[in-house]
Amino acid sequence: MNFNLDTQQKELFFNSMFKELAVIIFNTNKEVVFSNEKMAAALGYSQEEILHLHHKTFCFDEYIYSENYQNFWDSLLILKKSFQDKIFRKRKNGEQIILESVYFPVLNNQNKVINVIKIAFDITKKEQILSDTIKKVQDSSDALTDISTDGNEKIGILTENLKDVDTLSSNNQSATKILEEDIKKISSILVDINSVAQQTKLLSFNASLEAARVGNKASGFSVVASEMQKLANQTKQLTQDIHENIESINEQTIKVLESSTSTNNKINASKENLESLLVSYKKLLETANSLNDEATVLKDVN
Structure with a gap:
C-alpha cells in the first residue's frame, strides 16, 4: 500500500515521530546536528547542550578505542549500511544507559552519506529488571x-x-x-x-x-x-x-x-x-x- 503525503502531512508525521521516539542526528564528522527533547533528556542533556557534541561523548573509553567502534562508523559512512542492536552509552553524569537503537545513513541525490540518524528506545529499566x-x-x-x-x-x-x-x-x-x-x-x-x-x-x-x-x-x-x-x-x-x-x-x-x-x-x-x-x-x-x-x-x- 502506497501513501502519498503532502508537505503538511509529512510535517505532521515527522513531528509525531519525533515526539514519541528518541531521535538524534549526526553529521559525517560524527557530531550532533539535531536531537529531540526525548533523546537529549535520556542522555542527561538539554537540547541546546547536546548540539555539536561528538558521538564519542556518549561512549565509554573501552568502546571508543576498540576496533568495533571504527567498524561501526565505517559500516554507516562507507558501506552505507544500517545498524540495529542493544547498545551501552554514557549519560552526562557518567551513568550507563542501555538503548535499543537503529542507526541508518541518510543519502543525497549523489548517493553520498550526509547524515546518520539514530532512533532509540531507553531499555535501561527493563534490562535492570x-x-x-x-x-x-x-x-x-x-x-x-x-x-x-x-x-x-x-x-x-x-x-x-x-x-x-x-x-x-x-x-x-x-x-x-x-x-x-x-x-x-x-x-x-x-x-x-x-x-x-x-x-x-x-x-x-x-x-x-x-x-x-x-x-x-x-x-x-x-x-x-x-x-x-x-x-x-x-x-x-x-x-x-x-x-x-x-x-x-x-x-x-x-x-x-x-x-x-x-x-x-x-x-x-x-x-x-x-x-x-x-x-x-x-x-x-x-x-x-x-x-x-x-x-x-x-x-x-x-
Whole structure:
C-alpha cells in the first residue's frame, strides 16, 4: 500500500515521530546536528547542550578505542549500511544507559552519506529488571542445588538407619529364638525335677514302710539313704542347670532391651531426618514458587 503525503502531512508525521521516539542526528564528522527533547533528556542533556557534541561523548573509553567502534562508523559512512542492536552509552553524569537503537545513513541525490540518524528506545529499566530477575533465578537455582544436596545426604542417612534397624530386628529375632530354646530347656528340667520329686516321695513312703517293719533294726535304711543322696545330688545339679539357663535368659533379655533401645534411637533419628527432609522440600516448594513468580516477571517485561 502506497501513501502519498503532502508537505503538511509529512510535517505532521515527522513531528509525531519525533515526539514519541528518541531521535538524534549526526553529521559525517560524527557530531550532533539535531536531537529531540526525548533523546537529549535520556542522555542527561538539554537540547541546546547536546548540539555539536561528538558521538564519542556518549561512549565509554573501552568502546571508543576498540576496533568495533571504527567498524561501526565505517559500516554507516562507507558501506552505507544500517545498524540495529542493544547498545551501552554514557549519560552526562557518567551513568550507563542501555538503548535499543537503529542507526541508518541518510543519502543525497549523489548517493553520498550526509547524515546518520539514530532512533532509540531507553531499555535501561527493563534490562535492570531482567538482570535482577536473572540473578534471582540463579540464586534460586543455587538454593535448589543446596536443598537437593542436603536432601540426598539426609536420605542417605535415613537409608543407613533403616539398614541398622533391619539388622537390629534380625538380632532381636535371633535373641528371641535363643530365649525360646532356653525356655524349652527349663521346661524339660522342670519335668525332670518333677520326676525326682515323685521318686523322692516314693522312697519316703517305702522308707516309712521299712521302718514300721523292722522296728529298731535300721540296716535297710542305708540303701534308702544312699538313694536319697543320689536324688539330692541330681536335684542340686538340676537346680544349677536352671540357674545357668536363667542367667542365659537374663543375658538375652538384656540384649533384646538394648536392641530395642537402639531400634528406638534409630527410629527417632530417622524421624528427625524425615522431618528435616520435609522442611527442605517445603523450602523447595517456596523456591519453585519464587522461580514461577520470576518467570512471570520476565514474561511481563518482554
